[in-house]
Amino acid sequence: MKKVKLNRRLSKIVHDAVSEELGIYDMHKWKLACRGFGPIHYVSNTRKMWLEKNRYRIEGAREIVDFVGKWVTHFRNRDEFDSYTVAAMKQEVILVIRKAQQKIKNEKGILNSVKLNGFKTLVKWADNPKELKKGPYKGRATLPKRSA
Numbered sequence: 827m828k829k830v831k832l833n834r835r836l837s838k839i840v841h842d843a844v845s846e847e848l849g850i851y852d853m854h855k856w857k858l859a860c861r862g863f864g865p866i867h868y869v870s871n872t873r874k875m876w877l878e879k880n881r882y883r884i885e886g887a888r889e890i891v892d893f894v895g896k897w898v899t900h901f902r903n904r905d906e907f908d909s910y911t912v913a914a915m916k917q918e919v920i921l922v923i924r925k926a927q928q929k930i931k932n933e934k935g936i937l938n939s940v941k942l943n944g945f946k947t948l949v950k951w952a953d954n955p956k957e958l959k960k961g962p963y964k965g966r967a968t969l970p971k972r973s974a
Contacts, residue, residue, distance in 0.1 A: 828911045832918050836906060840915070844897055844922040851889060853930050859886030860927070861935030865944040872963040877951050884952050887945035894919050894942060916942075 832840065863883060866876040880887075894916060901907045901915045920937055927936040951957045959965035 828914075829909055830911050830914050832907075832910055832914050836910070837918055839906075840897075840901065840918040841922050843900075844919055845926065848922065848926045851893065853926055855886040856890055856923070856937070857927060857930065857935065859883040859890065859945070860937050860941055863935070863941055863944060865940065865947070868962050870969075872966050872969060873951060873958045873961050874965070874967045875969070877948070877958065880948055881952070883945075884948060888949050890923070890937065890942065891945050891949055894923070 863880065866873065871879070897919045898912060898915050901919075902912060907915060917939065920939060920942060924936045924938070963970070
């Protein structure tokens, strides 16, 4: 069974490698994407409504998703990470990003795994409009009227 938390040595490897590359990214754009972001709630939004409300986050969200995905893939291909879960590697990369966001005085709205998964959904729906036709409202732009 694979381990769910990286040991100290591997954690340091992740932190050193990821933080070195984080310097070329605009943390303020990532902060804008993260602040106040939450996954879709079908009680108050259709997929189209949620996408439109969050359209301004797409650029930052795409950068975050690509960055995390690239690093997780990188570490998965290294032998010393074979006995660890993908979630363990992803969590460690997220931790490095959180620390970088906190350095720019961003205590609210920093990245976590729920936001990362929401960003993946946001990017997927923005790139593939057919996804908007799925779900409980079948592509509607507004919520149906509820009977009392």
